[in-house]
Amino acid sequence: MMRIPMTELTSQYTSLKEEINNAIHRVIESGRFILGPEVEGFEREIATYCGVKYAIGVASGTDALIISLMACGVKPGDEVITTPFTFIATAGAIAHCGAIPVFVDIDRRTYNIDPNQIESKISNKTRAIIPVHLFGQPADMDAILKLSAKHKIKIVEDCAQALSAKYKGKEVGSIGDVGCFSFYPSKNLGAFGDGGMIVTNDSQIAEMSMILRQHGVKSTHESVMLGFNSRLDAIQAAILRVKFKHLDNWTNLRRQIASLYSQLLTEVEEIEPPYVEKNNTISASYYTIRLRNQLIDRDSLRQYLALKNVATAVHYPISLHLHQVFKTFGYKQGDFLESELAQEQVLSLPLYPEMRNDQVIEVVDIIKEFLRR
Numbered sequence: 001m002m003r004i005p006m007t008e009l010t011s012q013y014t015s016l017k018e019e020i021n022n023a024i025h026r027v028i029e030s031g032r033f034i035l036g037p038e039v040e041g042f043e044r045e046i047a048t049y050c051g052v053k054y055a056i057g058v059a060s061g062t063d064a065l066i067i068s069l070m071a072c073g074v075k076p077g078d079e080v081i082t083t084p085f086t087f088i089a090t091a092g093a094i095a096h097c098g099a100i101p102v103f104v105d106i107d108r109r110t111y112n113i114d115p116n117q118i119e120s121k122i123s124n125k126t127r128a129i130i131p132v133h134l135f136g137q138p139a140d141m142d143a144i145l146k147l148s149a150k151h152k153i154k155i156v157e158d159c160a161q162a163l164s165a166k167y168k169g170k171e172v173g174s175i176g177d178v179g180c181f182s183f184y185p186s187k188n189l190g191a192f193g194d195g196g197m198i199v200t201n202d203s204q205i206a207e208m209s210m211i212l213r214q215h216g217v218k219s220t221h222e223s224v225m226l227g228f229n230s231r232l233d234a235i236q237a238a239i240l241r242v243k244f245k246h247l248d249n250w251t252n253l254r255r256q257i258a259s260l261y262s263q264l265l266t267e268v269e270e271i272e273p274p275y276v277e278k279n280n281t282i283s284a285s286y287y288t289i290r291l292r293n294q295l296i297d298r299d300s301l302r303q304y305l306a307l308k309n310v311a312t313a314v315h316y317p318i319s320l321h322l323h324q325v326f327k328t329f330g331y332k333q334g335d336f337l338e339s340e341l342a343q344e345q346v347l348s349l350p351l352y353p354e355m356r357n358d359q360v361i362e363v364v365d366i367i368k369e370f371l372r373r
Contacts, residue, residue, distance in 0.1 A: 057232030061182025065093035115143035136283030222261035
């Protein structure tokens with residue numbers, strides 16, 4: 001029985017081995033390991049791809065969020081609205097700025113922040129909204145843009161899972177005031193370590209981000225504010241430039257695999273395949289199903305799949321408002337019912353560009369076999 005992992009990075013490297021090795025050697029021979037021409041070249045490529053004026057390479061997707069918030073003027077005591085159903089980095093970035101994460105429940109179908117519930121959470125302390133394009137499905141940006149304009153608050157797009165996704169034909173990251181990307185190895189475009197990118201059309205946000213990523217230095221030897229040591233490594237940029245040329249092809253393959261999964265699972269009444277807004281183009285970063293039947297034990301299903309050599313993951317088993325680290329903000333069980341329901345019902349299945357159709361069919365067959373039992 002073949003093993004089917006959640007993602008498969010070694011075969012991707014093997015297919016590009018010579019080109020990646022040459023890129024690494026080029027950096028080593030140049031002696032330019034921090035920022036430099038490789039990073040500048042990659043920043044230009046990402047800016048062009050996203051249709052924005054500026055792209056600023058940083059050390060991680062988390063740093064991209066923190067620096068973007070600070071560049072937007074978020075200060076200690078301010079409030080930033082976001083979703084409780086995402087990775088810890090989103091709300092963690094808000095807290096790292098000394099600001100208060102204010103959670104808004106999610107839309108049941110998309111798992112993204114529900115724009116209809118945002119306005120009631122806006123106060124005179126609200127400085128920004130962070131919509132997360134979860135699982136590569138763009139959030140409802142039109143509604144969020146209206147709220148931003150009405151209340152004069154910034155929009156920081158968390159695009160960590162969504163590079164190559166489009167909202168009504170527009171690249172994610174280019175819609176709000178600033179967009180944040182992650183190049184964690186398992187992303188659609190993954191480095192050989194951590195890396196991140198900030199994109200914006202706002203010259204002030206871009207300048208502030210460049211100052212903040214490098215110890216708050218505006219000119220040689222003079223720091224104008226407390227910043228970070230958060231620069232994208234040249235070796236990572238060189239690797240990403242090689243892989244970037246294949247991003248659209250890899251994403252198309254991901255979409256095809258996701259489409260096959262959905263086609264095969266549509267007939268399975270206990271399973272709810274991912275919903276896709278008709279005007280959106282997803283990045284298909286994860287394929288996350290929902291167990292409709294409360295009687296199905298997710299852990300037992302995962303164990304059964306594991307016995308058959310199929311890896312799975314839960315994105316995400318604990319909503320952010322229930323994390324111990326955020327206890328001081330006074331949230332409790334029952335505050336965000338849709339998020340809390342999703343955390344009990346979602347399950348992510350294997351998805352990567354190199355995945356074959358017969359592997360997708362096998363995963364679905366094993367799920368059906370479990371459900372019959």
